[in-house]
Amino acid sequence: MSVHKISALAAVQEWPDAQAMATPATSPLVVDVRSPSEYALDHLPHAHNWPVLDDEQRQAIGTFYKQVSPFEANKLGAAWVSQNIAKHLLTHVQLLDRNWKPYVYCWRGGQRSGSLAHVLGQVGFTIRLIEGGYKAFRQAMLDDLTHRSGQLRFVVIHGATGTGKTRLLHHLQQLGAQVLDLENLASHRSSVLGQLPGQSQPSQKRFDTLMWQAVRLFDLQRVVFVEAESKRVGALTIHPQLFERMQASPMVNLQASLSDRVRLLCEDYAHFVGDVPLFATRLAALKPIVGTAVYDQWLAACQQGQWSVVVQDLLTRHYDPNYLKASDRLFPLARTAIDMPLKDLGEESLRQCAQTLMGKWQA
Numbered sequence: 001m002s003v004h005k006i007s008a009l010a011a012v013q014e015w016p017d018a019q020a021m022a023t024p025a026t027s028p029l030v031v032d033v034r035s036p037s038e039y040a041l042d043h044l045p046h047a048h049n050w051p052v053l054d055d056e057q058r059q060a061i062g063t064f065y066k067q068v069s070p071f072e073a074n075k076l077g078a079a080w081v082s083q084n085i086a087k088h089l090l091t092h093v094q095l096l097d098r099n100w101k102p103y104v105y106c107w108r109g110g111q112r113s114g115s116l117a118h119v120l121g122q123v124g125f126t127i128r129l130i131e132g133g134y135k136a137f138r139q140a141m142l143d144d145l146t147h148r149s150g151q152l153r154f155v156v157i158h159g160a161t162g163t164g165k166t167r168l169l170h171h172l173q174q175l176g177a178q179v180l181d182l183e184n185l186a187s188h189r190s191s192v193l194g195q196l197p198g199q200s201q202p203s204q205k206r207f208d209t210l211m212w213q214a215v216r217l218f219d220l221q222r223v224v225f226v227e228a229e230s231k232r233v234g235a236l237t238i239h240p241q242l243f244e245r246m247q248a249s250p251m252v253n254l255q256a257s258l259s260d261r262v263r264l265l266c267e268d269y270a271h272f273v274g275d276v277p278l279f280a281t282r283l284a285a286l287k288p289i290v291g292t293a294v295y296d297q298w299l300a301a302c303q304q305g306q307w308s309v310v311v312q313d314l315l316t317r318h319y320d321p322n323y324l325k326a327s328d329r330l331f332p333l334a335r336t337a338i339d340m341p342l343k344d345l346g347e348e349s350l351r352q353c354a355q356t357l358m359g360k361w362q363a
Contacts, residue, residue, distance in 0.1 A: 002121050002126060002127070003114075003117045003118060003120075003121040003127045003129050004126065004127065004128055004129065005129050005131050006103075006128050006129065006130055006131065007130075007131050007132075007136075008130055008131060008132045008136035008137040008139070008140040009140045011103065011128075011130050011137060011140070012137065012140040012141050012144050013144075015045065015216070016029060016046075017217060027095070027096055027100055028046070028047070028048035028102060029046065029101075029102050029103065030044055030045070030046050030047040030048065030102060030103045030105075031047065031048060031050050031102050031103070031104045031105075031116070032044065032047040032048065032049050032050070032105060032106075032134075033050055033051060033052045033104065033105070033106050033112045033113050033115075033116050034049070034051060034106050034107055034112065034134065035051050035053055035054055035055045035057075035058045036049060036051055036054065036055055037055045038107065038134075039051070041203050041205060041206065042134075042138075042202075042203055042205035042206040042208075042209055043134070043209075044103070044105065044134065044137060044209070045209065045213045047105075050088050050092060050116070051084065052080075052081045052084045052085055052088075052106075052112045052115055052116055053077065053080055053081060053084065053112065054084070057077075057080045060076075061073050061076060061077045061080075064076055081112065081115050085115065085116055085119055088116070089119070089123075093120070093123070096125070098124055098125065100125055101125070101126045101127070101128065102125075102127065102128065103128045103129075103130055104116060104117045104120075104127055104128065104129050104130070105129070105130040105133045105134055105137065106133045106134070107133050107134055107135060108132060108133045108134070108135040108136070109133070110129070110131070110132075110133060113129060113130070113133060114129065117129045138205065138208075138209075141208075141209065141212050142208065142212075142239075144212065144216070145208070145211060145212040145215060145216075145239055145241070145242070146239070146241045148212075148215050148216060148218075148220075149215065149239060149241040149242040149244075149245050150241055150245060151220050152215065152218065152220065152224055152242075152245050153220070153222070153223045153224065153249070154180075154223065154224050154225075154226050154245055154246050154249035154250075155223050155224070155225050155226075155249065155250055155251075155252060155357065155361055156226055156227070156228050156246055156249050156250070156251045156252070156331070156333075157169065157225060157226065157227050157228060157251075157252055157254065158228040158251045158252060158253045158254070158327065158331070158334060158337050159228075159253055159254030159255065159256075160254075160256075160261070160315075160319070160320050160323050160324075161191070161261070161265070161315060161319040161320070161323055162256070162260075162261030162262065162264050162265045162315065162319075163254040163255065163256045163261060163264075163342070163345070164254060164256065164264060164342070164345045164350055165227045165228070165254060166181070166183060166189075166227060167264075167345070167347075167350050168254065168350050168353060168354060169181055169225060169226075169227060171347075171350050171351045171353070171354035172225050172354045172357065172358065174354075175351075175354055175355065175358055176358075177223075177225055177354070177357075177358055178218050178219065178222055178223065178224045178225065179224065179225050179226070180211075180214055180215070180218075180224050180225070180226040181226075181227070182211075182226065182227065182229055182233055182238060183227065183229070183233055185202075185207060185210040185211060185214065186201055186202070186207055186233035186234055186236045187199045187200070187201050187202060187234075188201055188233050188234030188235075188236070189268075190229055190230070190232075190233045190234060191319075192282060192283065192285045192286060193269060193272070193279075193282050193283070194234060195234065195282065197271040201234050201235055201236055202236070204236055204237065207236045207237075208239065211238075211239055211242065215242070223361045225357070226246060228246070228251065228327065228330075228331060228334075229243075229246075230326060230330060231243055231330070246331075247330065247331055247332065247333075248332075248333070249333070250333065250337075250338070251331065251333050251334055251336070251337035251338070252337060252338050252340050252357060253334075253337035253338065253339050253340060254340050254342060254353075255339055255340065255341045255342060256341075256342045256344070256345050257344075258312065258315065258316075260342075260344055260345045261315060261345070262308050262311045262312050262315070263308075263345070264345045265311050265315075266307055266308055266311055269311075272302075272307075273307060276299065276302050276303055279299075279302055280299050280302075283295065283298065283299075286318060289318065290317060290318060294313075294317070298310045298313065298314070340353055340356070340357075
């Protein structure tokens with residue numbers, strides 16, 4: 001067995017799908033040897049973290065390299081790398097058979113990944129070492145995302161705030177349609193109040209990887225349903241080519257009564273009930289737009305439990321007019337969208353809407 005170097009471009013082109021990657025944690029097909037913080041920022045799809053230097057060790061080596069000498073830093077680094085590889089051999093590797101054939105990578109230079117790959121190769125495994133590491137893979141991945149995005153056939157789900165766009169995507173997915181749920185990938189509902197409770201958004205690099213991971217699995221002969229978003233979802237930016245493709249795609253405009261929309265939003269944002277300070281903090285971004293008097297009225301109404309009153313005022317005063325302006329600016333085809341009136345926003349109504357859309361586009 002041995003170590004085989006593979007270019008980042010070749011790795012991107014042959015990257016296994018999710019089903020092929022569905023292996024136990026004891027036998028990962030992708031091994032990321034970078035430090036835990038590097039891994040947390042972003043990593044290749046389905047990669048498991050086997051650091052050969054932890055964060056403190058990596059920082060110490062860098063300091064040693066600058067303040068003492070590269071030679072002394074290399075000696076210390078080699079000792080720590082050897083210790084950490086030994087730990088991986090005694091824990092993870094003992095459970096593997098000789099047919100294990102993982103991809104291994106580090107940041108760029110290949111020293112960390114090369115060290116682990118060499119030892120594993122000497123043991124008798126066949127190792128696929130990604131040349132240029134994460135940095136080269138990311139560039140090849142972004143190029144591939146650009147190429148694939150230009151080939152996608154989107155149907156964009158449009159509609160005012162609270163018309164059930166995200167819920168409709170879930171029904172479409174359950175019925176077997178191809179769906180790109182950008183808000184789910186970004187962990188954000190794409191509005192001032194859109195930060196999900198107890199969740200932080202991924203890094204931009206992680207968001208890019210998640211977009212590629214989703215797009216690469218789509219059948220280009222079938223349509224992909226996606227929600228109309230602005231260029232940004234929370235603090236994250238949608239890939240430019242992907243967004244341009246969305247802008248040029250046919251649109252469906254969901255229509256629902258104001259009262260139904262208010263009820264849906266009260267359900268989706270129920271985490272604010274009982275936490276007025278959190279609501280006030282999030283809503284503060286609108287204070288310069290609507291004025292202090294309106295902002296104070298909203299908070300007073302929330303403190304009195306009048307959430308539906310506040311939500312309705314938010315829709316009519318802020319969200320609806322701004323959504324129309326943004327749609328006209330970002331989506332040239334919004335005026336030609338196919339209207340889809342919904343009798344209500346219940347699950348059955350949304351499921352029927354999903355079936356209609358799938359039939360229309362033979363999804």
